[in-house]
Amino acid sequence: MEPENPPEPSQDSVSLLKRLAGPSSTKAGLTHDQTAINRIIAEASKGSKFYENEKRKDKELSERIAKILKQRDEALQGVDIRPIERNTDHLLEELESQRDLSQIVVHVDMDAFYCSVELLDDPSLQGKPFAVGGGVLSTASYEARKFGARSGMATFVAKKLCPDLILLKSNFERYSEMSDKVMDIFERYDPTMLAAGCDEGYLNITKYCEEHMVDADTCVQEIRDTVFRETSLTVSAGIAPNKMLAKICSDKNKPNGQYHLPFDRASIKAFMHDLSIRKVPGVGRVNERLLEALGIKTCGDIFKHRATLQLMDKQFGLVFLLRTYLGIASNVVQPIQREEKKSIGAESNKTQILRKLEEVAGELEDDMVRGGWTGKTVTLKFKLDTFQVFTRAKSFDRWVSSKKEDLFAIGKELLLPELPLTLRLIGLRVTKLKDLHAPEPLGGIKRFFEPANSSPRKRPRLASNTEDCNDEEHDTGEDHESMPGFYEEEENAEGRGFDAPDNEEQIHISHDSNPPHHERRIRPPVSAPGPSRSRPSDSPFSATTSKPMSARQGDRVRHQDCPICGKLLETDNKGLNAHIDFCLSRNVIMEAQTDAQSTPKNPKKSKDLVLSWPSSVKGKRKQKG
Amino acid sequence: MEPENPPEPSQDSVSLLKRLAGPSSTKAGLTHDQTAINRIIAEASKGSKFYENEKRKDKELSERIAKILKQRDEALQGVDIRPIERNTDHLLEELESQRDLSQIVVHVDMDAFYCSVELLDDPSLQGKPFAVGGGVLSTASYEARKFGARSGMATFVAKKLCPDLILLKSNFERYSEMSDKVMDIFERYDPTMLAAGCDEGYLNITKYCEEHMVDADTCVQEIRDTVFRETSLTVSAGIAPNKMLAKICSDKNKPNGQYHLPFDRASIKAFMHDLSIRKVPGVGRVNERLLEALGIKTCGDIFKHRATLQLMDKQFGLVFLLRTYLGIASNVVQPIQREEKKSIGAESNKTQILRKLEEVAGELEDDMVRGGWTGKTVTLKFKLDTFQVFTRAKSFDRWVSSKKEDLFAIGKELLLPELPLTLRLIGLRVTKLKDLHAPEPLGGIKRFFEPANSSPRKRPRLASNTEDCNDEEHDTGEDHESMPGFYEEEENAEGRGFDAPDNEEQIHISHDSNPPHHERRIRPPVSAPGPSRSRPSDSPFSATTSKPMSARQGDRVRHQDCPICGKLLETDNKGLNAHIDFCLSRNVIMEAQTDAQSTPKNPKKSKDLVLSWPSSVKGKRKQKG
């Protein structure tokens, strides 16, 4: 802990050291001072291809930062910052005016989930440092975390940090089973809960508390007690007025604790003031570094640099950051709206390319058939021995069949022109999905034989790091009798009954060159991203495959208020973001502010008047004529 | 001419006076001092609903300007303008470096076209003030223009200005005929000419001049001589290195003259310096006023206010204006790329609503059948007695039939919920067109009986202002035997042969309220906009209908260079504009400049390397590894 290793300071830059620590270096249960651990991690990796790749990425990021700083200096050149800050302050006022403290949102998250489940099955692990995973840890017990072991860390590195670490193989069926149990309990307290991952979810307990005459703390304690009583698993929870805060709070007293953020403006601002920006969902390690370069480490720093952020809105997403500074975010808690899974895929490492490609095609077939999915585009993903990742995709105007041979053929088509390559991973993914299990629109008479598993619940998979542990239950490929290479078209069905003769594959494969960097601006994740699960229609675990879990993101709402002008937008997030740009560019802030004075709240109206009448005509005439 | 009308200055603001003068107040042949004329025009209109509407629009525009000025002042508040100007200057250098003086572009435009054709048929009109039109003038002879009469002016106003004005009804067949003749002549000098309107076009005569060993002036003189010899019509021309300049120049020596702008940077800059911004194609009366409010009246003023424009890029389209300042624009001359007409419609004034709606449905049927078009969306347009214009549209997933009854029914459906209304005009338009004459993709065996007129040439219509002159040749509606309400689907044909049962019209009619103002930024018109015609596949005149002409816009190219970073973009204008925003936002200007020093020209490359190989993989590995 003292500065006594000056001879070999291993030359690594601070940023690289941090980068090598991995993306989950902010997990609960870790030691406060990570510098010693980080040095060991770096030492262990040094010289490997992985290390070189991280170095490259670090360099690229540093260059990107340099560019941004140059741009900032350019923009600030001789500019009087005061009026800009005043402008931002107006915007802050407007945002503040939309704070909603009326809903009690809870984020619940199981403690060291996989490990805790393993502990149930082998109580002798109690108190020992252990972890679940293969070559890489899925998660680690809190004892192991004390040594620095954590999700995503290479096992051999973890062993260096913690020589006594016990490594367990994963049992996804068990995790899935327990996940279901826990989710069912959560659901009792909020039937519209949002399952945001295999081991976590958001609950709006406002109604429950009212109806049962209990306060939030009691209610949450009861939830956690119930979970423990019925499953012997511990869960932590955060209580706050919105999802972002609740999620941050659930981490605060981990493990097996809960934290209730006071529901008033002052407490929230105080809470945010010293909170690391990295804790905010949506800010990962890249954006953490970008913001740090501007001098922003805590959420409180956002305010200090608001002028810079205003000028650099394109890069940094001003509105998101200001709302974060205020501790304002979505408090909508509802299950996934659009019943659409977006993609399904399979990957495999240690590849001998074509052999492995065929394998993943097989796995993908299993998952597609089992889940009842088909899709329109197939994406090949491959990671070079240098750890660089690439994708190659092909879209069809038909639903691709889930037959292993067809998937393999498509994959090959995508892969062959790239050869020769030395790969360390290869994967296939199908997107533009269609749910074959969904109640078909009563189209043709259609298959009486469902592909398999006619359960109405879709059962996506868990993310596994089982690295070649061939425990798939020997697919005795039998019953499914799909079409040659494609399913039949079911949408836009109309017109001729025979095959159109213009079928020469108007299909395009493109080869974009790697664009430099894209300086995305930071945007709030629609909900907590990551392998999430949605309720009640879905379970995140594959029922049969020994593979980990799939993702589903929340807040897929149809309409939301613009945080700036307050207007009710009927659009998705993309549209909302475009609209926010528009508002900002028009400086609607100013107007909104004056508006806000005359009409303190609830800027929506007129919609009723608009309904069945030429709104414009009537409105204009009445107002002006 | 002296200031001697102080008693009744008619209280109109200057802007309103100018607005009442109409959009074509900058035409050639008009007196220099228009103030007296403008006063008469205003006098004549005063008190009418038209006048009130113009006043309203003027007020709205004034408010919009006030807002923008406020925004400008906000943005300039205490800002040091110098670094911004330096930045803009870099951008100007980059833009300048892309100037291309190698192509000789000519814009040819018939003089007082409709009038000149009338003159052929009635030589007694020679030297007299006359015009073509109905209640509104389509165009006026140069004699009439001396009095202030011009396109778009109400006839009764023109009569006030010029009591002896002779008014002629339009003869579109004649104009069409002469248009074809003239275009054929133009085509001899550039087979890839771009017909940009019924009486004008762009020619690239570089090749012709080389091959025939003539200079541009001689060549253009020859063109004009030929036109006059073969048609007795006079044509004016502009010779310049790009389309924008050529178009401006063709107006310079109108009528019956030509102007050759010297092909060097200095001359061009001098030419631009005092040129009214209003002469620039794409800048109409609204943007003229907006720019004027910033102090920009001439193209030279753009430079003076470049810092402001940089800050207000969103409103004003910095790049377009800077290029304009430099006199740089597209020099691509080629006929329309995508063989797609975009819409077809019919309107009629003095409406008794449903009666008239039925009439326009009939006219539309004629035009659709004659032209061989069908489409997917139908738009109803109506103008209130207050001159406010509204549209109501409905889209289908099938091709709408062109039968009068069907069009009428759709129109009624759109109109009825709006009633009661007092209208002064009603119209129907079909968009998302499909060309029934085009060689069908050999789909089903399909109709042997083409709807009518199996000519391979599409013959859209001219814009008429014939206001109820019932000279339609009594539609003896006979032969076409189309489907109930729709044509059969021909695209995406696949799947079941019987009608899908889920056919409950998933069609949406929406009622947006009138959004306030949209502050579009100024952008270059892809070519000269307006009722244009494309060659060689199309004639702009309806062969049979006594109606005026249809439009087609040019420069619909597949790929173009980004004027900032120089990259070759494979995208349409929309994409290009988005990319320009991106470039600007990233301040690529700076880099581009340094780039330009190392690679003076031709920034495109690498594309060849990218082709069949994982560009990214290879490239990165070679460069970095």
Place this chain on the structure above:
DNA sequence: TACCATAAA
């Protein structure tokens, strides 16, 4: 649409 980067469990 294709491809990449970022984020998350």
Place this chain on the structure above:
DNA sequence: TACTTTTATGGTA
């Protein structure tokens, strides 16, 4: 010796 898997989103060409 050795550094995951799965899903989602947003931005650009």
Place this chain on the structure above:
DNA sequence: GAGCAAAGC
């Protein structure tokens, strides 16, 4: 996709 503003002939 729907609606509107702007531009041009």
Place this chain on the structure above:
DNA sequence: TACTGCTTTGCTC
């Protein structure tokens, strides 16, 4: 007494 008809584009929701 009385102020066009037609087409395209770009932008927002």
